[in-house]
Amino acid sequence: MRIFSYLTRALHGHHPSSYAKLLLVCSISSGGLVAHAESQSDKETLNQGEPKKKRVVVLGTGWAGTSFLKDLDISSYDVQVVSPRNYFAFTPLLPSVTCGTVEARSIVEPVRNIIKKKNGQILFWEAECLKINAEKRQVCCLSNVDDNLAGRNDFCLHYDYLVIAVGAQVNTFNIPGVLEYCHFLKELEDARKIRRTVIDCFEKAVLPGLNEEERRTNLHFVIVGGGPTGIEFAAELHDYIHEDLVNLYPGVKDLVKITVIQSGDHILNTFDERISSFAEQKFQRDGIEVLTGCRVVRVSDKLIHMKLKSTAEDMSISHGMVVWSTGVGTRPVVKDFMEQIGQGSRLVLATDEWLQVKGCENEDISTIFKAADKDNSGTLTVDELREVIEDILIRYPQMDLYLKSNHLFDVTDLFRDSDGNEREEVDIEGFKLALAHVDSQMKSLPATAQVAAQQGTYLSRCFNHMEQCKSNPEGPLRFRGSGRHQFRPFRRPSNDEARESAVRENMYKHFGQFAPLGGEQAAAELPGDWVSLGRSTQWLWYSVYASKQVSWRTRILVVSDWTRRKVFGRDSSRI
């Protein structure tokens, strides 16, 4: 694989001139951004008097893609965008769309409207990228419009830089029946389908000729996954049913049940414990059942089969609708790309601090390990590690941050095993694991819209300063090769930096995280470890979500939807 050696050489810095550039970001979330580029700029510039604009192909128009496009200075790039959806969707409001609290149209903005401000110089094509050919530097795409229309649906585009912002897909964990019988909450169409299905369940449940058991089954709504999305949906559904639907279907109001299945011990377990227990108490009062410690093993058209983690006992419950909200996985096109660049064994596309593709850190770790392992024992002792720690900190600047932010002043803390016991020495695998742990702590920012959006903005800044930073690199010192890295890395500020408000434009700014719990109650984790609970938090949620809208049109529509809901309730027409 030629591309792989390319990448390896490029990242090892054997060619200080930018023979091949690779930019790659990946955040597996509602938005996911990957930038990847190769160019033989020097050659091209020599051949032509006027240098040809570099072509940037952007895949995806989610949070990352649109924020990248918004801030990109298009005067120096030929920008082409490919996405299977010709709109940007404000995904954090998807749970609200499922119940008609907000209309689907109110949270979308056509991509062409967003890029129109760029004088029409950005080209957009509504198509899905099916194949990234890293070697030929082209993407092959297929439009999904009706085959009856004239002309070919497929086309390929050459790129100099590729920004992969295709986001993730739902993760079924290969559990049988999930794809066939579950609903998801990933795309706008998913949310609309849930809305129709909720009404279907009620309409079916009131038909003549059903017995009470059948009515109960149809009105049993099950949410698998107790993360923020699943919990918000459960809360929305509870409000929808108890504020609107029970008035329209009075005959079956006592048969409705909502159940949340969570594999962990608590719902919202990535949040602060106070939020988690506030949510559990709220749900208990609302009559939403929470089954914790349950792992779903199979889903059929009418049953969910589970295993209780504690007792390994099998159990099953009947359902009218299941919403699967357990996490996200990598899209096939990205998976295929990962195989091309030697990341085939990873779950998620890896990027470095500059959001560039990462193809070779294993070699580097081995090199450092071998250099450190002076007695060639195959293991590193604490003393051996101490001698090379400076080198490691150079190669892994984030480790310095990690150590500081965790108030670990001794590298021996890295040697602790998963149970926290100190170890005298580690082998290469343990060493990799320790570094991977640092990575996961420091770099896997949460898979959220705000991360994706900020990554997009960061990347557009890199593109905008490409030439300038080539002559005046602003990044940290290189430790292989010479000079400085071209750009400052994208990273989470250390706690010190956050406290001192020294957060810079290349750093991730965490604005907090909300968990709306229904009944005008919400919980929020705010920056600085603040926790906010209750009705005022819901109003904070309204203001933040309204202000974060991508256009004035959607802002006004969302606010008027909220108002409409308060005045007239939610619409239950099955359209």
Place this chain on the structure above:
Amino acid sequence: MRIFSYLTRALHGHHPSSYAKLLLVCSISSGGLVAHAESQSDKETLNQGEPKKKRVVVLGTGWAGTSFLKDLDISSYDVQVVSPRNYFAFTPLLPSVTCGTVEARSIVEPVRNIIKKKNGQILFWEAECLKINAEKRQVCCLSNVDDNLAGRNDFCLHYDYLVIAVGAQVNTFNIPGVLEYCHFLKELEDARKIRRTVIDCFEKAVLPGLNEEERRTNLHFVIVGGGPTGIEFAAELHDYIHEDLVNLYPGVKDLVKITVIQSGDHILNTFDERISSFAEQKFQRDGIEVLTGCRVVRVSDKLIHMKLKSTAEDMSISHGMVVWSTGVGTRPVVKDFMEQIGQGSRLVLATDEWLQVKGCENEDISTIFKAADKDNSGTLTVDELREVIEDILIRYPQMDLYLKSNHLFDVTDLFRDSDGNEREEVDIEGFKLALAHVDSQMKSLPATAQVAAQQGTYLSRCFNHMEQCKSNPEGPLRFRGSGRHQFRPFRRPSNDEARESAVRENMYKHFGQFAPLGGEQAAAELPGDWVSLGRSTQWLWYSVYASKQVSWRTRILVVSDWTRRKVFGRDSSRI
């Protein structure tokens, strides 16, 4: 067929006691209403101390069905409603939904919201009636929700009175390819599909790798049918494209074309001639091509094949999207019912002046004809007719109105052939034709929402006064049997009545008809043969359509949609 003899006897009045009642209305339009009832009330009343409430089953929740339900006094009936859609849709705004001028959600109101005001005593089931069994007095229905839900999807209901308000379906005239390749504008889902397809056509047309011919084909929008719906859609589409889409797809704006195919010589040919030519001039200025005198003979995925009526020449045009809007036909369930009651040879279910099922007028005409044809020649002379005209006017009260309203004071005018030439005598077929002509002039009210709604209201009034009118019949004198008809007939007022404002609650009130032509221009035919054209008419249209909304919710939503469109344009997200 036992039911048929039932009907015949009932309508002939052989049983003056109400052994079998038949109520039936049919207006083939956006709303279509049919009431049909049979009851053995006397028997039942004798058997029980407290008379059981009669069950009224209503099929359909369009204009007729909902207006019937709104005004029905439910204290004396057990009302059950079956409709495949759990909402009422304000169908006159469907063309606006196709282009996002108004959102689909803004023109629907859940049926359960409408009937909720009746204290929950009206039962509603979301299902489609597949079979009316007139003999057993039951309807068999099938719910179209997901089969995965628990319980049976089918059920049958017994009725004492049946109100058939299922509306019509599109009429393809069995032209090959229409069902497969054309879009329709009958249901809400049709309008949303058109909206998506318009965007598909644009997205496909801008893809790389298409030649100009292919782009042109994809951007050729063809409307078959120059009636009010087709014309309004063409106008909406023109506005959508030229106000919104050309800004987003600037590269292809010169390739867009809209064509209207009309079999007659003019578009809007049911309107006043001034409106028709105003529309044609407007379309010519807008660049909308109107092909008149063309009959479509076949539609394929990319071509429409036509025959020019004048020269019988074949021609074909390529298209990206075809909207078929040529007229309506009878639904299969009604067709099947018509066969059961001996109307199998008719195109449309026939009703009498009381909106009751009509199964036997042909016998009556033969009877009158035979009585009049004194010399048994098989033909009626003018003199023979003069002798029986009084009888005819009794049997056909509408003929009197017809003669008056057309200022015909002599029955000889009825003898004119289709070219207007006087005839000396007519045979039985000519006589039937003459009466049918009166019928079509007097009774086939236009297939519009306002007719259906008023028929629904009329019928609910009949039901509300059922008992009272049994003892004190308010209708005209019966001429077969004795006494008076139970109710005043539903009819169009004569011109005299209209002029003198003597229009009564049983009479059809015509509020006029609009033809919006795009660019804030509209044409309207108002009562009293007024014609209104231009921008002020569009504002009149806005006010009338806003005021006619079924609920305050939809009224506010529709008005805010119009405002949003003016401020932000129409949304082009392909969702």
